[in-house]
Structures are given as C-alpha cells and as structure tokens.
Amino acid sequence: MSTTSNERLTEKQAKKSDENLPYSPEEVEYQDEKDLDPFGEEEYGHHVEKRVRFYQTRRFWIRCIAILIVVLAILIPLIIFVIxxxxxxxxxxHSTMSLSQLNMTEPTETGMKVSLIGGIDNAGIFPATIDFPEPIVVSWNGKQLGQMTMSSVNAKGGKAEIVDATAFSIIDKEAFATFAKDMLTIKDFTWSLSSTVVVHAVGQTIKDVKLNKELKMLGMNGFDNVAIDSFTMPGDAPDNKGAYVRLVTSMNNASPIGMTLGTLVLDMFYEGTLLGQVKATNAALVGASSSPLILEGTLFRQTNQADLDKVSTLMSNxxxxxxxxxxxKGVSVKPDGVNDISWLSNSLLSLTMKVPLVSPTALNVIRDIQIHDMGMNFNPATPYAPIASSNLVTAGFKLPFNITVGMLNVSNVMSIVYKDKVITDISAAVWNQAQSDVPGGKIVFSLPPTPLVVKEDAKEAFNDFVADLTVNPEQVFIVQGFASAVSTTPVGTVALEGIPFKSEVTMKGLDFNSINAAVTNVVVIGGTSDHIIMNQTVNLPNPSSLSVSGGSVTLTVFDKETDQFLGELVIPELKIVPGDNPTATQFLFHPTNETLRDQFLSEYLTGASFPLKVVGSKESTPLVELQTAMSRVTLASTAPGLTPVQLLVTSGTAESNVNTLLGSRQTTTVVNMINPLATDLFIGGQDTEVWWKSNFFGMINAEYSQIVPAKSSAMTPTLVLQHPSGFEFGMFLMSQFIPTYPLSALGGAMVPFDLVALMKVRVGGVNGYPATINYKQRQEILTKMSLSF
Known part of the structure; x- marks a missing residue:
C-alpha cells in the first residue's frame, strides 16, 4: 500500500512539474493531512509518512499578515492622534526646568531685556524640538509678574539647553515691584511658568501642549556675602569735609537673577552713625556670580564724640x-545714570546691606622697628622686673590711607620674643613722642622708664637674652605687640587702638669679651692682713646703644701670662652707657702664690704694666638676671704700675773710719725712705746689696721696725753696711774708690751707689698685708770716710 501511494504521488508530482504548479488541490489537502502526522517516516519498525505542522504552512502566515495589516490600520492613527x-x-x-542665569538689562517701567541660561531635564528618550509660539507667563504668589518669548529648544537624550536673549514685559507693575523688593532680601522664591508649546518628535508635530512649571530659584538674600577687596582713602576732601574713600567690593549674588543698576548711591553706617556716602557707576549684578562693585565717595567729618568713638573703633579694627x-542703605539707583525706574528704585532703596569691613590682606601697619638705645636698670628688690627705658625708638608706619594724619601720642603693649619664646612684656601707658613723619612713613618716640616684666616661664630664657647682649657683638630678637595712638585725621581726632605689629630688631651688644678694659689712676689706699686695697678707674667701653645698671659686681682677676690668681675686682656700682665708661673700682690684691705676689708689688713700684684677665661668675652679682651674663664674661685688661715712678731712697749718709774700714770693715749708714703709697708702709727689715760701678761695696742685713707714713718719708735707724773682707776690697778702696772721690776722706762726697734691696714690708701699717719688695735703684749717698782711728 505504501508503494502504491508513492507511485501515485510520483505521477502527480511529475504532472505538476510539467504544469509549473507547486501542488494540485488534492496534493495540498493530502499534504496538510501529512503535516498533521505526528510520527516520522519509520515507526514501530516500518516506514511511516511524515506530516507538516500548521505554523509551517503558507496559509497560516497569510492569515497573520492580514490580521497585522488590520491592527496597524487601527493602531497607528490611534497612537498618532490620541496616545x-x-x-x-x-x-x-514630568520634565524639569532650571535657570542658572537670568540677567536683566536696559530696565524700563514696563519691562527689560533678559538673557537666559538654563536647561530642561527628563525630556523623554526621543529627540524633540520644542517651540514656544506663545509667551511664557511668569507668576509669583498667585500674581502674574510678566511674560517673555522664548526661542525653540532642542532636546536630546532627555536633556535640553536653554541659551536665549529676549524681552520681558511687565504685566502687573505693582506685583513686579513687590517681587523685586522681596527678591533682594529673601533666601529663595518660586516662579510659576505657564504657556502653550509645540513639540516636534518622531516625525510628528504635537500642538497645544500645556507648559506649567514651578521654577524654584535662590533669592539675593540681602547680599549676605559681600566681600571687601580693598578699602582706601585716596586723600582729604576739600573744605575740611572729611576724606575721600574708595571701596572695591565683591557682590556675591547667589540668585540666578542679575540686573543692571547703572549709577548707584549708598549711605554707609556703623552702629547708627552715618559714616559717609559712596557712588558706583556702571554697576551691574550678574546672576549666580560674584560681581565687582567700585564705590567712591566721602567719609564725613565727625564732630560728636560718640560718633568719633565709633569711627575710632572702625578704623582701629x-x-x-x-x-x-x-x-x-540705598539712596538712589539710575540704570541709565539719569532716570529712576520706580520698581528698581523702590526695591533697592528699601534694602540695607550688611558689609563686613576688613582688609583682605594683613596690612602690617607698623614695621621696621629700631631701638636706637635701650636702658635696663636691675634692682635686687624687684627681681625679673628691671626698669626699661629708651630715648629713641623709630618705626616704619604705613597706613593704607593717603590722608593727612598727625600723631598726638603713642602707646604700646610690647613683648620681646627671643628664640621663639615670649620672654617679657613692656607696658607703657604713653610713649613720649618726639616727632613723627607719617606721610614719610616714620614715627619717632621714646619709652619712659617702665617695668620690664619677665614671664614666669621665661626667666632662664631672659637670663640668656641678657647674657647674649652682654658678650656678643650684636643680637637679634623680635618685638611684637599692639600699638595705639591718638591721631588727627580729616574725619576727626580718632583713637587708633590695638594695631598689631611684629618686627625683627638687631641691637649691638656690649661685646665685653672683645674689649680691653684699660686701668688708670691706680692708688694703693690701704691694706689688711688679708689683702692690699687699690682704688683705680677701669674703662668699660660700650660699642652698643644698650645701657645697663646693675649694682655691685665682683670679678676675679688673673695674671694673663701665668693665669694665676691675683685677687678680686669690685665694681661698687655697675653702670654702663654707650661709649666710654670710666668706672671707679677697687682691687683686692691677695695672690695665693707668694712669688707672684712679691713680683707684682715690686714691679708696681717701678711703674711696670701688667696684662690681666678679668673673669666673671654667677657669684659676681646678687642680681639673678645678671648671673648668667656674668658667668660668661672674660675681660682683657692692662693695669699700670706706680705713676709717676718715685725712688724709695731719696738720700742717705754713710760714715766710716780707718779702723772700721781696715778692722770690722763696717760703715754706719742712715737713709731717707719715701712711701709713694696712699697708706702707711711698715718696714720690718731689709737685705740690701750696695754696689759701686759693678763692684760689690757691701751688704746691709737688718731687721727693724719702721713706719713710713702715707705719701711721706722717714729716716731709717742706723744701719750697718758690712763691707767685703779680704785684701782685695782694701786695694779697691785705695786704688779706685778714694782716688775717684778724694773728698770722701776730707769731709764727705756724694757717691752714686746701686742698691739692690729685699725689704720686708706690710702695706697698710703694722697689721697690713705682708710682702717682700725686690727693689733696685741708683742713689747718690753722702759718704764720709774719716782717716783717724
């Protein structure tokens, strides 16, 4: 059966092929039935015919297309004209509109020109063009303010930019004036926009689209962020009317609405005092931007003290x-410089702006301070509170005003900063003003005696500060503080208070360790069993402008060559001023080395000079502020000997005869001793060699007690000159001495002898300071040699 069917199909298909037809009606019917066969060609072990599904048929798709055409014919008009x-x-x-700037220019009573910058968001996914065939009506608080036309806007990707220049016509003048007034002071406001627009999208034009938008924008909020970029006074106003003033301000306008102001006149106030009036020309406020506003005018002269006090505070701050x-506060506004616009004038004249007056940069009014001289008087009764004074302090003074200013008095609260630490304050109620050249930028004044109060935590630093000024050639430190001055100005006599200053100061130091303290007028005035007392003048040259007064000071004196101790130098009253300082001092001489002691005193009597080293220590002064300074002091000095040099032996007689010359060989002698010191000199004996023309003539070895009064003379007791023994001395007398001085045997002759003496003395009297004087001199002595026995 299957074979028969296939044969029949083959015949029919062949016939159909001849007729160029896909299928006969019978074949179509048969094919449709085949398509419904759910089984394959082979099922259960034998061949089965395959069937075609319904959606694979031509008939199905013809029916679908027909249905689609009908649906589209109905839906497209519905979408276009309804949906x-x-x-x-x-x-x-659902779209949103915003304006980042809306600037109003050329205002009139009925409108103005406006320029717009803004945008539209959420405008849909399709590109579109929006036309505004009708003006947009702007309403506020339920009242129509005005209307404006707008150019077409193109939207793409849901966004559109608005950049336009158009005209704004006022509909309700009273409502617009109220809005303009409030807009200047309120933080934000909302406009209602209404119009009918035409939208071109997806190839279609949609008319009569209603536009109703709430546009929320920031107000100007009273210009709460006004900034002063500069504040100057270019000069004095004529006729004693005050001072010219010029302010450059930045009007920070938070609102997108800007406007042309033209000529703007404002009154300036401070705490109710009318300061003056200023005017700006070609003034404009740019929306959502900071606009420069240059104001020029006059600060009025004040005569009422209460007003002057406020001006003083203003200028000082x-x-x-x-x-x-x-x-x-607004006085007038004229956009064209001539005519008022009522709605603009009323709004601005009702506005009071807060203007924070402050310099945008630090002014540094007082600078380059120089302390030309400075005195510090230390007192042990008031430690760390020395009295400071200065005869001349200068300061650079630069006001940011080009007005006539005169200083009546100056006062300061000044601190000294040393090595980054505030160490002391100087507070003077009034600094004595000498002269000022404010236009030339210089103030000259003096500091009356004022306590220099050292801070509790800065005492060690202050000690170092004083020490460095004492031993260094110069010292750098900082002065800072606040200055005040009563000044005459074109706006009245004002008190400028609390003006900060900070300046580096370089002062010359005392440089003690580099000076040579010359000693003059040395006078030995006394002696005790412990020391010799010498008065002298020590010059302490001061190359600086610093003066120091510090009570009693005791320094240790060393011999510079041997570095051995000599004694103490006492300065009863230390007072150092600039220049030479001849200072009365006392030297307590008591070396620990006896050889050095005797050498020093012996050479002193001969007028020799002595290089010295004078050293300080913390024990040198009872003043705690000066102890560190004293511990760093090492002075060089040179002390002179006795001036003029005087001979200790001024005259004498020597008597002998043949018996003594040939027998005991002794000559009795008496000499006149001179005391050049200003204190008694006790002589306890002497060992003196007597020489004549390099020939040893004899020796005096004597112990005795003798007081030679101060600045006086005395004859010694009778002393025995023991001549050398032996034949040689006899031959010397007979062959050289007597032939040279024959008169010595005939009544006496003045014979020059060289004396080399070691004298045991006490300087200051019997109980004075003991020493041994090694002394040499040549002296003519009346010598008598009797030839009788």
Whole structure:
C-alpha cells in the first residue's frame, strides 16, 4: 500500500512539474493531512509518512499578515492622534526646568531685556524640538509678574539647553515691584511658568501642549556675602569735609537673577552713625556670580564724640585686621545714570546691606622697628622686673590711607620674643613722642622708664637674652605687640587702638669679651692682713646703644701670662652707657702664690704694666638676671704700675773710719725712705746689696721696725753696711774708690751707689698685708770716710 501511494504521488508530482504548479488541490489537502502526522517516516519498525505542522504552512502566515495589516490600520492613527499627544503632555509635565542665569538689562517701567541660561531635564528618550509660539507667563504668589518669548529648544537624550536673549514685559507693575523688593532680601522664591508649546518628535508635530512649571530659584538674600577687596582713602576732601574713600567690593549674588543698576548711591553706617556716602557707576549684578562693585565717595567729618568713638573703633579694627560689620542703605539707583525706574528704585532703596569691613590682606601697619638705645636698670628688690627705658625708638608706619594724619601720642603693649619664646612684656601707658613723619612713613618716640616684666616661664630664657647682649657683638630678637595712638585725621581726632605689629630688631651688644678694659689712676689706699686695697678707674667701653645698671659686681682677676690668681675686682656700682665708661673700682690684691705676689708689688713700684684677665661668675652679682651674663664674661685688661715712678731712697749718709774700714770693715749708714703709697708702709727689715760701678761695696742685713707714713718719708735707724773682707776690697778702696772721690776722706762726697734691696714690708701699717719688695735703684749717698782711728 505504501508503494502504491508513492507511485501515485510520483505521477502527480511529475504532472505538476510539467504544469509549473507547486501542488494540485488534492496534493495540498493530502499534504496538510501529512503535516498533521505526528510520527516520522519509520515507526514501530516500518516506514511511516511524515506530516507538516500548521505554523509551517503558507496559509497560516497569510492569515497573520492580514490580521497585522488590520491592527496597524487601527493602531497607528490611534497612537498618532490620541496616545502620542497624551504621552508628550505627560513627558512635558514630568520634565524639569532650571535657570542658572537670568540677567536683566536696559530696565524700563514696563519691562527689560533678559538673557537666559538654563536647561530642561527628563525630556523623554526621543529627540524633540520644542517651540514656544506663545509667551511664557511668569507668576509669583498667585500674581502674574510678566511674560517673555522664548526661542525653540532642542532636546536630546532627555536633556535640553536653554541659551536665549529676549524681552520681558511687565504685566502687573505693582506685583513686579513687590517681587523685586522681596527678591533682594529673601533666601529663595518660586516662579510659576505657564504657556502653550509645540513639540516636534518622531516625525510628528504635537500642538497645544500645556507648559506649567514651578521654577524654584535662590533669592539675593540681602547680599549676605559681600566681600571687601580693598578699602582706601585716596586723600582729604576739600573744605575740611572729611576724606575721600574708595571701596572695591565683591557682590556675591547667589540668585540666578542679575540686573543692571547703572549709577548707584549708598549711605554707609556703623552702629547708627552715618559714616559717609559712596557712588558706583556702571554697576551691574550678574546672576549666580560674584560681581565687582567700585564705590567712591566721602567719609564725613565727625564732630560728636560718640560718633568719633565709633569711627575710632572702625578704623582701629580695619588696621588690626578685624571684621567690623557696617551697613549700606540705598539712596538712589539710575540704570541709565539719569532716570529712576520706580520698581528698581523702590526695591533697592528699601534694602540695607550688611558689609563686613576688613582688609583682605594683613596690612602690617607698623614695621621696621629700631631701638636706637635701650636702658635696663636691675634692682635686687624687684627681681625679673628691671626698669626699661629708651630715648629713641623709630618705626616704619604705613597706613593704607593717603590722608593727612598727625600723631598726638603713642602707646604700646610690647613683648620681646627671643628664640621663639615670649620672654617679657613692656607696658607703657604713653610713649613720649618726639616727632613723627607719617606721610614719610616714620614715627619717632621714646619709652619712659617702665617695668620690664619677665614671664614666669621665661626667666632662664631672659637670663640668656641678657647674657647674649652682654658678650656678643650684636643680637637679634623680635618685638611684637599692639600699638595705639591718638591721631588727627580729616574725619576727626580718632583713637587708633590695638594695631598689631611684629618686627625683627638687631641691637649691638656690649661685646665685653672683645674689649680691653684699660686701668688708670691706680692708688694703693690701704691694706689688711688679708689683702692690699687699690682704688683705680677701669674703662668699660660700650660699642652698643644698650645701657645697663646693675649694682655691685665682683670679678676675679688673673695674671694673663701665668693665669694665676691675683685677687678680686669690685665694681661698687655697675653702670654702663654707650661709649666710654670710666668706672671707679677697687682691687683686692691677695695672690695665693707668694712669688707672684712679691713680683707684682715690686714691679708696681717701678711703674711696670701688667696684662690681666678679668673673669666673671654667677657669684659676681646678687642680681639673678645678671648671673648668667656674668658667668660668661672674660675681660682683657692692662693695669699700670706706680705713676709717676718715685725712688724709695731719696738720700742717705754713710760714715766710716780707718779702723772700721781696715778692722770690722763696717760703715754706719742712715737713709731717707719715701712711701709713694696712699697708706702707711711698715718696714720690718731689709737685705740690701750696695754696689759701686759693678763692684760689690757691701751688704746691709737688718731687721727693724719702721713706719713710713702715707705719701711721706722717714729716716731709717742706723744701719750697718758690712763691707767685703779680704785684701782685695782694701786695694779697691785705695786704688779706685778714694782716688775717684778724694773728698770722701776730707769731709764727705756724694757717691752714686746701686742698691739692690729685699725689704720686708706690710702695706697698710703694722697689721697690713705682708710682702717682700725686690727693689733696685741708683742713689747718690753722702759718704764720709774719716782717716783717724
């Protein structure tokens, strides 16, 4: 059966092929039945005929296409004429509009020109063009303010940019004036925008689309962020009317709405005092931007003391870099410089702006301070509170005002900063003003005696500060503080207070360790069993402008060559001023080395000079502020000997005869001793060699007690000159001495002898300071040699 069917099909297909027909009607019917066969060609082990599914048939797709054409014919008009307008309206309703700038120019009573910058968001996924065939009406608080036309806007990707220049016509002048007034002061506001627009999208034009938007924008909020870029006074106003003033301000306009102001006049106030009036020309506020506003005018002269006090505070704060809140109130505004616009004038004239007056940069009014001289008087009764004074202090003074200023008096609260630490304050109620050249930028004044109060935690630092000024050639430190001055100005006599200053000061130091303290007028005035007392004048040259007064000071004196101790130098009253300082001192001489002691005193009597080293220590002064300074002092000095040099032996007689010459060989002698010191000199004996023309003539070895009064003379007791024994001395007398001085045997002759003496003395009297004087001199002595026995 299967074979028969296949044969029949083959015949029919061949016939059909001849007729170029796909299937005969019978074949189609048969084929459809075959398509319904769910089994394959082989089932259960034998061949089965395959059937075609319904969606694979031509008939099915013809029916689908027919149905689709019918549906589209109904749906497309429905989308275009019903759904699309509603969809567009929905998109317009849900879109958002914003303005980043809306600047008003050329204002009139009925309108103005406006320039717009803004955008539209959520404008749908399809590119579209929005036309505004009708003006957009702007309403606020339920009242129509005005209307404006807009150019077409192109949207793409759901966004559109608005950049346009158009005209704004005022509908309700009273409502617009109220809005303009409030807009200047409120933080934000909302406009209602309404119009009918045309949208071109997806190849279609949708008309009569309603535009109703709430546009929330920032107000100008009273210009709460006004900034002063500069504040100057270019000069004095004529006729004693005050001072010219010029302010450059930045009007920070948070609102997107800007406007042309033209000529703007403002009154300036501070705490109710009318300061003056200023005017700006070609003034404009740019929306959502900071706009420069240059104001020029006059600060009025004040005569009322209460007003002067406020002006004083204002100027002082400005110079000190402090913020002073002033206010500006509108007087007039004329966009074209001539005519008022009522709605603009009323809004601005009702506005009072807060203007924080402060310099944008630190002014550094007082600079380059120089302390030309400075005195510090230390007192043990008031430690760390020395009295400071200065005859001449100068300071650079630079006001940011080009007005006439005169200083009546100056006062300061000054601190000294040393090595980054505030060590002391100087507070003077009034600094004595000498002269000022404010236009030339210089103030000259003096500091009356004022306590220099050292801070509790800075005492060690202050000690170092004083020490460095004492031993260094120069010292750098900082002075800082606040200055005040009563000044005459074109706006009245004002008190400028609390003006900060900070300046580096370089002062010459005492440089003690580099000076040579010359000693003059040395006078030995006394002696005790412990020391010799010498008065002298020590010059302490001071190359600096620093003066120091510090009571009693005791320094240790060393011999510079041997570095051995000699004694103490006492300065009863230390007072150092610039220049030479011849200072009365006392030297307590008591070396620990007896050889050095005797050598020093012996050479002193011969007028020799002595190089010395004078050293300080913390024990040198009872003043705690000066102890560190004294511990660092090492002075060089040179002390002179006795001036003029005087002979200790001024005259004498020597008597002998043949018996003594040939027998005991002794000559009795008496000499006149001179005491050049200003204190008694006790002589306890002497060992003296007597020489004549390099020939040893004899020796005096004597112990005795003798007081030679101060600055006086005395004859010694009779002393025995023991001549040398032996034949040689006899031959010397007979062959050389007597032939040279024959008169010595005939009544006496003045014979020059060389004396080399070691005298045991006490300087200051019997109980004075003991020493041995090694002394040499040549002296003519009356010599008598009797030839009788």
């Amino acid at each position: 699309l307008p509603k969809l567009v309206q929905t998109i317009v309703n 400005f110079l000190a870099g402090k913020v002073t809140m002033t206010s500006a």
